[in-house]
Amino acid sequence: MLKNNGCIYCSLYKTRTNIVNGEGGDSPDFLFVGEAPGKEEDKLGRPFVGESGKILRWIIRNSGIRNVRLTNIVRCRPTIIEDGRNANRTPTSDEILACSQHLLNEIDKVKPKIIIPTGRIPLSFFLKRKPESIKITEERRNVFYWNNIPVLPTWHPAYILRGNTGALEEIIDDIKYADIILNKSISKEEIYLISDPKSLRFLFDRIENAEIFFADLETKGYEGEIVGTSFSWKENTGVYVPIKTWNGVSHQNFWNNEEFVIDRLKKIISDKYSSIIWHNAKYDTKVLNIYWNIPLGKCNDTRLLWSCMYDTKMSGEPAFTSLDYLINKFFPYWGKYKSEVQSRFDDSVKDYSKLPLNILWKYGAMDALVGYKLYFHLINILKNDENFIYGFKGK
Numbered sequence: 001m002l003k004n005n006g007c008i009y010c011s012l013y014k015t016r017t018n019i020v021n022g023e024g025g026d027s028p029d030f031l032f033v034g035e036a037p038g039k040e041e042d043k044l045g046r047p048f049v050g051e052s053g054k055i056l057r058w059i060i061r062n063s064g065i066r067n068v069r070l071t072n073i074v075r076c077r078p079t080i081i082e083d084g085r086n087a088n089r090t091p092t093s094d095e096i097l098a099c100s101q102h103l104l105n106e107i108d109k110v111k112p113k114i115i116i117p118t119g120r121i122p123l124s125f126f127l128k129r130k131p132e133s134i135k136i137t138e139e140r141r142n143v144f145y146w147n148n149i150p151v152l153p154t155w156h157p158a159y160i161l162r163g164n165t166g167a168l169e170e171i172i173d174d175i176k177y178a179d180i181i182l183n184k185s186i187s188k189e190e191i192y193l194i195s196d197p198k199s200l201r202f203l204f205d206r207i208e209n210a211e212i213f214f215a216d217l218e219t220k221g222y223e224g225e226i227v228g229t230s231f232s233w234k235e236n237t238g239v240y241v242p243i244k245t246w247n248g249v250s251h252q253n254f255w256n257n258e259e260f261v262i263d264r265l266k267k268i269i270s271d272k273y274s275s276i277i278w279h280n281a282k283y284d285t286k287v288l289n290i291y292w293n294i295p296l297g298k299c300n301d302t303r304l305l306w307s308c309m310y311d312t313k314m315s316g317e318p319a320f321t322s323l324d325y326l327i328n329k330f331f332p333y334w335g336k337y338k339s340e341v342q343s344r345f346d347d348s349v350k351d352y353s354k355l356p357l358n359i360l361w362k363y364g365a366m367d368a369l370v371g372y373k374l375y376f377h378l379i380n381i382l383k384n385d386e387n388f389i390y391g392f393k394g395k
């Protein structure tokens with residue numbers, strides 16, 4: 001930590017009251033890097049304690065992340081005389097260059113897992129680009145890497161104070177996205193095609209013993225024959241079980257004893273009916289009833305939960321609670337599988353049997369994985385919101 005008389009690398013030392021060092025975890029998951037101290041920070045010697053800094057601290061507290069550190073790219077307040085008073089100004093490139101050594105030392109010492117530059121000035125440092133060439137609107141949701149550390153930019157909270165109120169929600173989104181990158185990176189996602197009896201037995205054991213699990217059907221057109229099923233019974237895992245056909249070709253003997261597989265699946269679904277989360281129970285249970293003669297029962301449904309939460313912004317865009325919004329923001333990797341499948345469909349008939357197995361199984365397994373996570377996400381929001389009067393089954 002620099003002492004107040006500890007640095008004279010640039011001329012800002014002449015006007016500072018305090019050097020503003022980083023504050024927070026010594027081994028943080030998230031390092032927020034701002035531009036420079038303002039009046040309040042200079043007075044107190046602490047980062048992000050002025051008006052906009054307090055907003056950022058509030059956002060961080062309410063976004064659910066922990067183990068955070070706050071710092072700035074420049075540690076003394078840059079000022080300019082306006083109307084006879086000292087006002088804040090953007091640090092010059094020379095000041096940034098001079099002070100960056102302190103930031104590099106700090107990063108080297110605390111080794112953050114993710115860096116979140118707030119605004120284009122700190123982002124320009126990590127991207128080694130001119131600030132004028134950077135627009136946060138375009139760079140948000142991109143993951144950059146700086147010395148192997150993920151860098152995810154967001155707005156500076158002062159942007160909200162300048163009248164851009166929508167940026168508040170966007171900063172929250174960006175922080176949640178950073179949390180996903182940190183904790184639920186795609187490398188941790190595990191998806192499997194169940195294509196041999198040994199794996200199938202393993203799957204049956206797992207879902208028979210699961211307290212709650214996700215299941216989804218892929219069918220031959222709307223309300224058509226069941227082509228395959230996908231399951232998830234634990235975080236970050238999804239599997240797909242092919243049943244009958246794919247790519248328009250019949251593979252009746254895929255399992256040698258297809259009836260055995262269907263009978264076991266029927267039994268599991270019937271026995272564990274109330275423990276299953278469906279993405280769209282209204283559709284899937286109807287199909288099960290028609291083709292596998294499974295009686296309808298009470299079950300969990302992500303679409304039903306979503307309908308309890310759905311709201312639309314005044315602009316007509318999906319709101320924070322819409323299903324599309326949640327999937328795209330929280331599980332962005334899923335979009336790649338979804339768009340691959342959608343590009344192959346005639347919109348009127350979603351016949352999954354026409355898809356090549358190598359596309360279908362990944363899509364099905366990812367669907368299960370996302371559905372499982374989404375259910376817990378939705379239900380946790382609903383459980384904590386008194387405004388929702390719907391009764392729903394779940395943990």
Ligand code: SF4
Nearest residue numbers: 007009010013076099
């Ligand atoms: S801004 Fe940084 S480099 Fe300049 S005097 Fe302050 S601590 Fe030193």
